[in-house]
Amino acid sequence: MPLYDALEGSGLRHVLTRHEQGAVFAAEGYARVTGKVGVAIATSGPGATNLVTGIADAKMDSVPLVCITGQVRSALIGTDAFQETDVFGVTLSLTKWSRIVRTIDEIPEVIAEGFHWARSGRPGPVIIDIPTDMLKAKKEFSGPVKFTPHARPAEAKADGGFTDTIVAMLQHASKPVALVGAGAKLSGAIPDLRRLLDKLNIPAFATVHGLGAVPPESPYYLGMVGMHGTRAANMALHETDLLLVFGARMDDRVTGEPTRFAPHAKIVHFEIDPAQLDRVRPGDLSVIGDLADTIPAFEAELRKQAIPDFSPWRGIACGPERAELDPRGFAQPTIRFLDELFSRLPQDSVVITDVGQHQMWAAQRYRSSSPRGFITSGGLGSMGFALPAAVGVQLAKPDTCVLCVSGDGGFQMNIQELATVHRLGLPVKMVIIDNKYLGMVRQWQQLFYERNYAETDLSDNPDFVEIAKAYKIPARRLHEEAMREFPVSNYTGDLIDGFLHSQGPELLVFDCHPEANVYPMVPAGAALSEMLLEEEPTQ
Amino acid sequence: MQAFQIRYRNTQGTLMRILNAVSRRGLDMPSVHAGPAGLEHEVTLVLTVNPKQTGQLCREWYSIPDVTNVRAVAAQPSEWTTAHPPAGVSMERPAARA
Secondary structure, three states: OHHHHHHOOOOOOOOOOOOHHHHHHHHHHHHHHHOOOEEEEEOOOHHHHOOHHHHHHHHHOOOOEEEEEEEOOHHHOOOOOOOOOOHHHHOOOOOOEEEEOOOHHHHHHHHHHHHHHHHOOOOOEEEEEEEHHHHHOOOOOOOOOOOOOOOOOOOOOOOOHHHHHHHHHHHHOOOEEEEEOHHHHHOOOHHHHHHHHHHHOOOEEEOHHHOOOOOOOOOOEEEEOOOOOOHHHHHHHHHOOEEEEEOOOOOHHHHOOHHHOOOOOEEEEEEOOHHHOOOOOOOOEEEEOOHHHHHHHHHHHHHHOOOOOOHHHHHHHOOHHHOOOOOOHHHHHHHHHHHHHHHOOOOOOEEEEOOOHHHHHHHHHOOOOOOOOEEOOOOOOOOOOHHHHHHHHHHHOOOOOEEEEEEHHHHOOOHHHHHHHHHHOOOOEEEEEEOOEOHHHHHHHHHHOOOOOOOOEOOOOOOHHHHHHHOOOOEEEEOHHHHOOOOOOHHHHHHHHHHHHOOOOEEEEEEOOOOOOOOOEOOOOOOOOOOEOOOOOOO | OEEEEEEEOOOOOHHHHHHHHHHOOOOOOOEEEEEEEOOEEEEEEEEOOOHHHHHHHHHHHHOOOOEEEEEEEEOOHHHHHOOOOOOOOOOOOHHHHO
C-alpha cells in the first residue's frame, strides 16, 4: 500500500492485472517485444510466489525483467508472519541476481544494480524484495544513481583469430549449416548476421526463438528446426559436417536424442553466456562474447576471404525433394486457417502464442522477417503465457496489430486477463484453437501411450464466446468446415479480415478436430532424421 | 573427487547460488568450506563429478554476477575426509539427550 500510495502522481504508469502471473507475463511481453527491461510488482507472500512461473520463464528465455516484491516489515522477517514468504530463497535458482533491501539508503543503488544485471550479458530476471518499513520510510531522493559493476578477471573474449579457424573449417567442410537462436536477436546483430548468411550461402535454420532472424524468403532458409521443425531443416542438421551456431543453447527440443545429434558435425558455437556451452555436445570451437561484436567481426573478415562454393550441398538441402508436404489429415483445416490468418495480417504485426499444438503450428506457418515479430514461451513452455504477454506487447506497441494465439487449455490458465484487456481497451486480437483437449499431451498419448487419453479431455470447456462477451469483448466462432473450402469463401475471408481489422479487442474461437496432430515430429529418444511425417492411420 | 575453489564477493545469496549449481544436479557435497580470503570470500567444494559436469559447473559458477574466479584443483585427502557437518557439531537432538 505505501508503494501504491506513492505511485499516485509519480508519472509512472501502473497497469493492474487480475493475477500476479498475468503481471509478470505482461512484463515479459513488454520486454520481449521492445528489448527493454520489463517490470512487475507484487505484494508479499502469495503475490510474490505467483510471480515465480514468470520469473522461471524469463530465466529460460533470457528476458530482462525486474520484479519488485513487498515483504513483511524487517522486524518480522523470519517469524512466519502473515503473508511472509522467503521469496528471495524461493527464487534464488531462478533469478540472475536478487536483493533484500535492508536500509532505505541502499534502494537507489539496489534498483540501479538490478536493472544492470537484468539487461547485461545474457539478459534475465532479477528480484528486489523490499520490506514494508522501507516502503514507508521517507528519504530525500537525490536522483538515480549509476551502477558500475565490480571488475572481474578478464573474461574469455573472442579475439580475431577465431575467424581464420572458422574459415579453415569451412574450407574442409562439404555440408556446412547455420543454426540461429534467440541470442542473435538479443544481440541486435541481425543486419550483420543476415549479411554473413548471404555471404556464406549455406543452409540456415532457426530455433523457435530464432524465428524472424533470417528472412523467410532467403533461398537458403529452411525454417524451424527441432522436434516440430521442418523436414528439410532437421535433415540438414543431421547430415551436416560443420554446424555454426549463433546464440542458441541447443536444448533437447532442438537436438532430439543428444547422443545422436549432428553426428558427423564439428560445432562452432557463438555464445555470450559460457554457461550455455557444451551442455549437450562439446563444441569444437567456442566463440565467447557478445554476438554484437563477434558476428560483425566474422562478417567483416569473411568479406576478405574466399570460401568454397557450397551450391551442390545447398541444392540438396534446400531442394524440392525435401520441401514441406501439403497439410494433410485432421490438422489440415487448422493449418489452412492459420495460413489465412497470417496472410491477412498487416505488416509488422506481432504474433504471440501460448504453449502446445497451436504454438508449433503457428511457429511452422508464420513467416515473419521481423526479429521480434513472433513471441512465445519456449524454454519453460508456460501455458497461460500468451494472453497476458499480449497485454504487455500491445501496451508497448499500441499501433501494432497484436495477434494472440492460444489453445483452449492454456487460455483458461490466465483467462482473467480478459478483464485487463477490456479495462485498458487494448485492441488485442485473440484466437483460441479449440480442440477440447490438452492437445499436445493427447498427441503423445495417441502416439506413444496407445490412445490412453488420461486426463486430457476438455470436452466440457465453457463457451468461450459467451465468456468473452461477459467481459464485454466481442467474440465469434469459426467452424473448421469453413476451411475445407479452398481457397476460402468470401464470407470466411471477410470474417477473418473483419476480426483482424476491428478497432477494439476481439476473440475468434476456431473449432479444431480433437485428434489433429502436429507433424513433423521427432519422437523422444530419436534422432532428428527420424521424424514422423504423416498422420498415423486412424483405428 | 574434485575440489573447486570459487572466489566471490560475499553479497546476498551468492554462496547459495554457488551451492545451488551443485544441488540442482543432485550431487552430494561431502565437503564445503567457506570463509574470507583477502578482500573477497572463497568457498572450497569437494565433489564427485565427471569431466562434463566439471565444465558445466565451472561455467555456471562463473556466470553468477558476484563470482570473481573459479578454479578446479586436485582434492586433498584431508578435504574429503573432513566430517560434514563440521566436526564438533552434534547431530543429536536435544530431546534425545534429555
